[in-house]
Amino acid sequence: MQLTNRSRVVSNKKQSFAEKAYFPAIIKGMMITMSHLLKKPATIQYPEQVRPMAPVYRGQHILKRDENGAERCTACGLCAVACPAEAITMESAERKKGEENLYREEKYATIYEINMLRCIFCGLCEEACPKEAIFLTDKTVPSEFERGDFVYGKDKLTETLDNTRKVDVSKRQTEEVKEFKKIPGPKHNTLFDKKSLDHKH
Amino acid sequence: MPKVTIDGHEIEVPKGTTILQAARMIGPHVAPPAMCFYTKLKTSGGYCRTCIVKVTKGSAQNPNPMPKPVASCRTEVMDGMEVQNNTSPDLLEARKGVVEFLLINHPLDCPICDQAGECHLQDLGYQNGSEKTRYEFKRREFEKIDIGKYVSLHMTRCIMCFRCVKVADQITDKRVHGVLHRGDAAEISTYIENVIENDFSGNVIDVCPVGALTDRTFRFKSRVWYTKPMEAHRKCDHAKCNGKVRLWFKGEDVLRVTARKDQWGEAEEFICNTCRFEKKRKSDWIIEGPSPISHHSVISTNHYMSLNMAKVEILKHQKALGFIPMKKLDLE
Numbered sequence: 001m002q003l004t005n006r007s008r009v010v011s012n013k014k015q016s017f018a019e020k021a022y023f024p025a026i027i028k029g030m031m032i033t034m035s036h037l038l039k040k041p042a043t044i045q046y047p048e049q050v051r052p053m054a055p056v057y058r059g060q061h062i063l064k065r066d067e068n069g070a071e072r073c074t075a076c077g078l079c080a081v082a083c084p085a086e087a088i089t090m091e092s093a094e095r096k097k098g099e100e101n102l103y104r105e106e107k108y109a110t111i112y113e114i115n116m117l118r119c120i121f122c123g124l125c126e127e128a129c130p131k132e133a134i135f136l137t138d139k140t141v142p143s144e145f146e147r148g149d150f151v152y153g154k155d156k157l158t159e160t161l162d163n164t165r166k167v168d169v170s171k172r173q174t175e176e177v178k179e180f181k182k183i184p185g186p187k188h189n190t191l192f193d194k195k196s197l198d199h200k201h
Numbered sequence: 202m203p204k205v206t207i208d209g210h211e212i213e214v215p216k217g218t219t220i221l222q223a224a225r226m227i228g229p230h231v232a233p234p235a236m237c238f239y240t241k242l243k244t245s246g247g248y249c250r251t252c253i254v255k256v257t258k259g260s261a262q263n264p265n266p267m268p269k270p271v272a273s274c275r276t277e278v279m280d281g282m283e284v285q286n287n288t289s290p291d292l293l294e295a296r297k298g299v300v301e302f303l304l305i306n307h308p309l310d311c312p313i314c315d316q317a318g319e320c321h322l323q324d325l326g327y328q329n330g331s332e333k334t335r336y337e338f339k340r341r342e343f344e345k346i347d348i349g350k351y352v353s354l355h356m357t358r359c360i361m362c363f364r365c366v367k368v369a370d371q372i373t374d375k376r377v378h379g380v381l382h383r384g385d386a387a388e389i390s391t392y393i394e395n396v397i398e399n400d401f402s403g404n405v406i407d408v409c410p411v412g413a414l415t416d417r418t419f420r421f422k423s424r425v426w427y428t429k430p431m432e433a434h435r436k437c438d439h440a441k442c443n444g445k446v447r448l449w450f451k452g453e454d455v456l457r458v459t460a461r462k463d464q465w466g467e468a469e470e471f472i473c474n475t476c477r478f479e480k481k482r483k484s485d486w487i488i489e490g491p492s493p494i495s496h497h498s499v500i501s502t503n504h505y506m507s508l509n510m511a512k513v514e515i516l517k518h519q520k521a522l523g524f525i526p527m528k529k530l531d532l533e
Contacts, residue, residue, distance in 0.1 A: 076312030077424035081502055092421045107313040107421050130312050 055171040058121040058136040061114055062167050063158045066104055071158065072133035075109035079125035079134055087118035088125060104131075112157060116141045116150040126172070135169040203280035207231050207254075208288045220273035220284055221252050229464065233286050233296075234325050236303070236410045237362035238274035240467055245367050246274035249360065250299045251325060255292045258283035270295050293329070300330045306341045306385075307411070308357045309334075316412030318425035318499045321466055322360065343388055348378065349396040351403060351417050351478050356388050359413035365389065365405035372471055373399040389413070400439060403477040407460045407468045418478055419457040425449075426499045428456055430492035435476065435485055442473035447492050448483075455481045461492070 018024060044051060066072050075092030091111040095103045102108075125134050144150055159167060202213045207224050208231045214223045222240075224232040233254055238246030246252075253270035261281025270292055273284070285292060304326060311317040343356035361380070366389070369376035377399075378391045391397065397405075405414045428449040437444035449457040458477045460468035480486065494501045 074312045075421075076317070077427065078312070081424075081426060081499070092423075094421050105310075105313055 053138045057138045058123045060116075060137055060139040060141050061119075061125070061152075061157055062135050062137050062169070063112065063154065064133055064135060064167075064169065065159050065161070068101065069161050070101055070104040071108060072104055072131045073109050073112060074105045074107050074131055074133075075112070076130065078128040078130060082124040082128035083119075084122060084124065085118045085120050087115045087120075089113050109154065112154045114152050114157065116152055117147065132173070132178075135167075135172055137167055137169070203278050203282070205278040205280075205282045205284065207284045208286050214278055216277075218278055220254055220256075220271075220276050220278055220282075221246075223278050224254075224273065224284075224286065225465065231286055232465075233273050234321075234329070235274055235465070236321055236325065236360060237364060239364050239367070239408055240465070241471075242364060242367040242371055242408070245364060247272050249303065249362055251296060251303070251329075253292065253296060253299065255285040255289045256282060257285055296329050297331065300325055301335070303360050304330060304334065305336050306357070307360065308340060310358070313421075314355075314358065314412035315415045315419060315421065315425070316358075316409075319466075320412060321410035341385060346390060347396075348391055349398060349402075349417075351474065352397060352406060353415050353417045353420060354389065355413050355415070356390075358411050359389055360411055361387060361389075362410055364408040364410070365414055368404050368408050368471075369397075369399075369402070372404055373401045375399065400473050400475070401441070401471060403474045404460065404468065404471045406477075407462070407471075410466075416457055416459075416477075418481070419449075422456045423451050426502055427451060428500075430494065430500070432461065432489040432492050433486035434489065435480065435487060437473060437476055439473040439475065441471075442476060443470060444472070444476055445470055446472050446476055446486075448486060448488070450483075453483060455483055455486070464495075 063071065063073050075090045077090065080086075080088040080090060089111070090109045090113070092107050093110045095106050095108055121136065123136050126136055141150075202215060203218075204211060204213050205220070205223050206212075207220070207227060210227045210231055212223055212227050214226060218226075221233060221235060221238060233252040235246070235252045236249040238252060250272060252273045254273040254276075255270050256267040256276075258264050259267060259282065260279030262279075264281075273286075287293065303322065307322065311320070311323065314320070317323060341357065345356070346354060348354050363380065366376070366379055369378060377397055378389060380387055381390045382388060403416075406416050409415075428451050431448045431450055433446055433448045435444045435446075445461060447459050447461045448455050449459065458472070458480065460470060460472050463469055
């Protein structure tokens with residue numbers, strides 16, 4: 001019984017002399033090959049040549065520092081709760097006296113890890129961050145031999161202090177986002193450090 | 202018994218009941234939010250004005266509406282009273298204004314605040330506030346004072362609800378902190394640098410609706426939504442404490458101990474400082490099971506399954522009849 005009409009009867013007919021000679025078919029094939037020799041190649045010489053990337057390409061993450069070189073991340077955990085792949089973990093601690101130049105606010109991340117095997121590079125962490133601390137860059141995550149090497153800690157994620165090697169993320173920040181994430185009121189980190197005598201009893 | 206209609210729901214309540222309590226009897230969909238009112242603290246309420254409602258009909262005898270929105274936590278119901286809460290757009294606009302005022306001096310440092318995730322001001326701002334602040338001036342600042350090894354005070358976050366003062370007055374024996382100064386300069390303080398040390402002083406953490414008073418032993422340990430709340434109890438020697446608490450686990454570690462909160466965010470029973478700060482081992486406690494957490498709470502995003510109470514009831518009955526072994530009941 002035939003259920004569908006998709007089946008085809010295989011033709012077993014004898015080949016003609018022209019087909020048996022193969023020569024016309026070879027010429028036909030070579031013509032295609034030759035025509036491609038004259039065309040522009042579809043590939044590039046990758047490490048030497050790089051294709052243009054979108055300004056908002058989502059590659060390896062970076063933990064930005066502020067203008068003074070202090071880490072912006074306060075380990076608020078919003079990136080981790082936004083992460084659909086559950087790739088981010090962190091632990092936080094309180095900033096000690098004398099570390100004001102290292103961490104922007106009184107709380108900072110002691111451990112900040114992203115599992116690059118879990119990460120799907122969706123950019124939701126970047127979107128959730130209220131402190132403009134985490135960004136995705138156009139750098140691709142290199143391959144490794146061990147699975148454990150894909151868990152990137154703060155050593156690999158934090159931006160360098162070297163001013164000449166700063167990563168520019170300005171193209172990823174629209175004016176609307178900057179306005180929305182602007183911290184209201186006075187400068188945040190001065191809240192508890194500054195001696196304000198206005199309310200002294 | 203007076204009959205009152207709130208948002209179209211009629212309810213008969215005992216004489217002397219406030220509008221807020223009547224609304225809570227109807228259910229959470231009509232109950233106005235409250236930041237300073239606390240059922241277990243006498244004379245609390247009337248400061249924050251978030252619970253304002255519109256009384257469209259004063260009573261059966263005097264059907265005139267009240268001229269202004271009234272604080273529902275301090276206004277008693279009258280027979281035949283008609284009240285609008287969520288059904289009145291004017292009132293919601295007025296409440297939005299109240300929330301804006303509460304947030305004027307709030308630093309909005311939620312990313313570093315330990316209360317974030319269970320903060321009543323966050324919820325209130327999310328439900329009734331505007332997206333952006335219109336305030337352009339300097340927010341008030343305070344010099345940080347040390348009030349002991351258990352409780353940390355962030356005065357900048359305080360909304361002046363007076364709950365902690367009333368806890369100190371009514372729950373503990375001796376109050377050493379209070380509100381100093383007036384108006385904009387008012388602050389919760391101990392005046393002379395004083396340490397708050399009392400068996401029940403830890404309860405100020407639970408009653409604080411914002412992150413002004415937080416647990417110092419939990420400081421920056423974890424975000425609230427990465428910890429799993431469990432109901433537990435222990436035999437407490439303290440005469441006034443019955444040792445029924447909520448433990449907040451991260452893995453096998455107890456990061457924090459709080460009182461059990463009801464659906465209005467109020468502590469069911471106040472607990473002593475020994476239970477709250479000293480007993481941080483799992484072996485100190487007898488664990489009853491996961492705490493019920495609302496699906497709207499950020500805590501439930503941590504793949505935390507709340508107890509299906511109906512199912513538990515059925516299981517209990519089945520157990521009583523001998524259908525299922527005890528083991529299955531422990532955790533769901």
